[in-house]
Amino acid sequence: MNVIKSGAFLQQCFSVHPLSLSLKLVTPPERIGVVCTNCRMKHRLTLRQMADPATQQSDSPTEGLEALATCAQTHPEDVRISLVDVVNDSVEFRCRPCRRTHLLTIGQFETQQS
Numbered sequence: 001m002n003v004i005k006s007g008a009f010l011q012q013c014f015s016v017h018p019l020s021l022s023l024k025l026v027t028p029p030e031r032i033g034v035v036c037t038n039c040r041m042k043h044r045l046t047l048r049q050m051a052d053p054a055t056q057q058s059d060s061p062t063e064g065l066e067a068l069a070t071c072a073q074t075h076p077e078d079v080r081i082s083l084v085d086v087v088n089d090s091v092e093f094r095c096r097p098c099r100r101t102h103l104l105t106i107g108q109f110e111t112q113q114s
Helices: 008-016 061-074
Strands: 021-027 031-036 041-052 057-059 079-085 090-095 100-113
Touching (some): 008 041, 008 079, 008 100, 021 061, 061 079
Antiparallel strands (some): 031 041, 041 057, 041 100, 090 100
């Protein structure tokens, strides 16, 4: 299988069918896996930095990713992507029950089709 190192496919999935994107894997300190059930693409994100949008301060990537992992384990169906910006290499996840936003600066985007 070919691995494409571009955020364009994740951005396209988000633009066309955002509700088909599901957070499937959070592996601290730096890996996030997102699956698109509509086009059967797997997106792997490598975290560079994580910030709290409310305070505009950077969290420790490990601490921030552990908070996202907790949300993903506790209520996975409620954690959704709310922003994909490949120009600034950022992806934002929102957890509806916790009312928490996780803003990630991505070091590398990778996509492969199932």
